Structure formats: C-alpha cells, structure tokens
Amino acid sequence: MKSITKLDLQYAHRFYGFKGEAQYLHGHTGILTIEVEDTVNTGVNMVFPCNEIQKTAWDILKNFDHALVLRDDDPLLPAILKVYEETGIKDGTPQNQMKGEAFKTELATAYPDCRLVVTKETMTVEGMIKIVYDLLKDKLNIAKLTFTSGVNEASAEFVTKNNIDRCPLCGIRMSDNGVCKKCGYKH
Ligand SMILES: [Zn+2]
Ligand SMILES: [Zn+2]
Numbered sequence: 692m693k694s695i696t697k698l699d700l701q702y703a704h705r706f707y708g709f710k711g712e713a714q715y716l717h718g719h720t721g722i723l724t725i726e727v728e729d730t731v732n733t734g735v736n737m738v739f740p741c742n743e744i745q746k747t748a749w750d751i752l753k754n755f756d757h758a759l760v761l762r763d764d765d766p767l768l769p770a771i772l773k774v775y776e777e778t779g780i781k782d783g784t785p786q787n788q789m790k791g792e793a794f795k796t797e798l799a800t801a802y803p804d805c806r807l808v809v810t811k812e813t814m815t816v817e818g819m820i821k822i823v824y825d826l827l828k829d830k831l832n833i834a835k836l837t838f839t840s841g842v843n844e845a846s847a848e849f850v851t852k853n854n855i856d857r858c859p860l861c862g863i864r865m866s867d868n869g870v871c872k873k874c875g876y877k878h
Contacts, residue, residue, distance in 0.1 A: 693726045693834055694738040696745050700752060704760040705767070706813045716767070721816075721840040723752070723823065728834035728851045734859025743863050744831060751826050754791035754801035760808045768809065781805050798822045816845040824849065831855075 700721045706713040725748055729738045761768045775781035783790075783804035790803035799810045799822045812818045816838045823836055824847070832851035837844065855864050858871035865871055869878045 692731055692738050693728045694741055694744060695724060695726045696741040696748075697722055697724050698745055698749060698752065699723070700755045702755050702758050702760050704814050705765070706815070707762050707765040707767070709813070719840040721755075721819065721838060723748070723819075724835075724837040724839075724846075725827070725831065725833065726835035726837075727832050729832050729855065729857075732857045732859065732862055735857075735862040737862055739832075739855075739857065740862045747830050748823075748827060749791075751791055751794060752823065753789055754794065754803055755808055756789065758801075758806040758808055760810060760814045762813055763809050763811060771807075772805070775805050794826060796822070796825050798825055816840050816843045820845055820847050829853065
C-alpha cells in the first residue's frame with residue numbers, strides 16, 4: 692500500500708537558453724507529491740506517518756523554498772552573486788533562518804546562506820523530479836513522485852528497495868541502534 696503526502700515550494704527560476712517566456716526570471720509555487728510504498732506496519736496500521744514523510748523531505752527540500760534555482764552555466768548566476776555580495780547578503784543574514792542542510796549531488800548544489808540552488812540541468816518539473824528522487828531515495832521508499840508547477844506537471848514511478856525498519860508503536864523509522872528516537876521503543 693502507499694502513504695501519500697504533499698508539500699509546496701515557492702521558488703524562482705528560468706530556463707536559460709529556452710526559446711519561450713520561461714527564459715525570463717519568474718516564480719512559482721510548486722507542489723510535490725511523494726508516494727511512499729511498503730507493507731502496512733501492523734503495529735500502527737499505516738505504511739508510514741505522512742507527517743514524518745513531510746518532515747524527512749522538508750529537512751532537505753526547504754533549500755528550494757523562497758530560493759532561486761539557476762543552472763550552473765547561467766550568466767545570471769555570477770551577476771546575482773555579485774549583487775548579493777555587494778549588498779551583504781551572500782553569506783546569510785540573521786533573518787535567513789529557514790535554512791536546510793547544504794547538499795551537493797550530481798544534479799544540484801544548495802547554498803542555504805543565500806537561498807540559492809545551482810543545478811546541472813534546467814529545472815523543469817521533470818528536472819525537479821530527478822533532483823528530488825536523488826536527494827530522498829535512500830531515506831524514503833519512494834514509489835512515485837509528482838511535481839506540479841503552474842500548468843506543468845510531471846510524474847515518475849520508482850521501484851522501492853529500502854528495507855526500512857519501522858517502529859510498531861509510532862511508525863517512524865527506527866534508529867540504527869534499534870531504538871525509536873520518537874517514543875523510545877526498543878526491539
Ligand atoms: Zn517556470
Ligand atoms: Zn516509536
């Protein structure tokens with residue numbers, strides 16, 4: 692069975708080199724739907740608590756929220772970093788608090804201090820699904836991802852392969868030492 696959750700991300704981007712309006716900088720509210728598949732955990736009668744899926748995803752994906760997403764060869768990138776530098780916000784401000792942990796994968800690098808994500812490929816809805824899967828595939832049993840942004844939507848299905856040990860009392864992933872960090876249950 693599947694547990695399904697949604698979260699939204701507000702971001703700015705553009706399609707560098709694209710022949711259309713999207714070559715101009717613009718913004719979206721993107722909606723990501725994450726479908727996690729596993730057996731029903733008989734202790735709690737759920738696949739996985741949806742708020743825990745959200746939390747796991749949000750810890751990483753908040754790097755995309757109120758962020759600028761640019762491709763690594765986009766000339767806007769050095770121009771914007773120059774302005775951020777000159778105005779003293781490139782390395783963060785006390786008001787920039789909703790920071791995720793920085794990440795670097797083959798497809799994307801997050802710079803939380805200046806709310807920037809630099810991507811290898813254009814961040815279309817398809818591109819976002821590739822990035823998100825890569826970031827979350829080892830943490831969640833992702834069966835399907837759907838990303839919607841304006842009139843654009845893409846989805847992809849995946850074969851789940853993580854054998855996630857779940858707490859029979861609260862349903863979250865057990866820590867590696869066999870203790871549930873939420874409710875303290877031990878195997
Ligand atoms: Zn767009
Ligand atoms: Zn527990």
